Amino acid sequence: MPFYKLSYFNGRALGEVSRQLFHLSGTPFEDERVTAKEWDDLKGTTPFGQLPVLYVDGKPLPQSFAIARYLAKEFGYAGKTAFEEAWADALADQFKDYLNEMKPFMMLVYGFGDGDKDQMKKDIALPAINKLFTILEKAAKDNGSNGHFVGDSLTWVDLLISDHIGILEAIVSNPIDSFPLVQEIRRKTSTHPKVKKWIDKRPATTF
Numbered sequence: 033m034p035f036y037k038l039s040y041f042n043g044r045a046l047g048e049v050s051r052q053l054f055h056l057s058g059t060p061f062e063d064e065r066v067t068a069k070e071w072d073d074l075k076g077t078t079p080f081g082q083l084p085v086l087y088v089d090g091k092p093l094p095q096s097f098a099i100a101r102y103l104a105k106e107f108g109y110a111g112k113t114a115f116e117e118a119w120a121d122a123l124a125d126q127f128k129d130y131l132n133e134m135k136p137f138m139m140l141v142y143g144f145g146d147g148d149k150d151q152m153k154k155d156i157a158l159p160a161i162n163k164l165f166t167i168l169e170k171a172a173k174d175n176g177s178n179g180h181f182v183g184d185s186l187t188w189v190d191l192l193i194s195d196h197i198g199i200l201e202a203i204v205s206n207p208i209d210s211f212p213l214v215q216e217i218r219r220k221t222s223t224h225p226k227v228k229k230w231i232d233k234r235p236a237t238t239f
């Protein structure tokens with residue numbers, strides 16, 4: 033087995049799905065949490081000047097979704113067929129589009145940037161949330177309402193969305209109240225014994 037090190041800041045955001053894939057699969061890894069002070073020196077050593085970076089026997093892989101897809105494939109959480117894999121990718125790509133839409137609001141909420149938070153919530157965040165979860169609810173229904181977004185077992189996209197809902201709940205009230213199938217996927221994913229064990233002991237962070 034290779035030696036894995038996942039290097040990210042002390043937050044969940046773009047690193048948490050990969051951490052959960054390690055815990056889910058029972059694969060040992062180093063969970064490196066870089067401080068702002070350390071980042072000044074490290075930035076220039078990373079492939080794209082950003083984190084997360086996964087080191088596999090010292091070889092770096094950048095970009096959070098490339099990392100998560102790679103680990104999901106390695107550990108059996110990417111989908112059981114090429115078509116399922118592609119559907120997981122499509123939902124993750126849709127999620128990334130949503131993150132781009134949400135970025136100005138999230139930055140403001142976390143203290144970076146200027147603007148009227150309530151106005152941005154109304155104009156940007158709530159429409160983006162509604163659009164994403166309407167798409168996800170339909171995907172869950174089209175997949176057979178079986179507690180997964182893709183196929184009949186847990187994939188990295190279940191982890192991705194479930195963890196994000198936790199982040200979202202801290203900044204808007206009841207974001208998935210009108211999406212029962214998404215709620216069920218979130219419940220099922222976050223109560224998976226190996227995921228829950230990690231969630232219960234992971235470092236507490238705002239996002």
Ligand SMILES: N[C@@H](CCC(=O)N[C@@H](CS)C(=O)NCC(=O)O)C(=O)O
Pocket residue numbers: 045046075081082083084094095096097
């Ligand atoms: N598309 C990249 C975005 C990575 C990214 O924005 N990383 C931020 C932290 S969440 C970062 O490294 N910020 C420090 C910097 O850019 O110097 C990914 O998904 O990995």
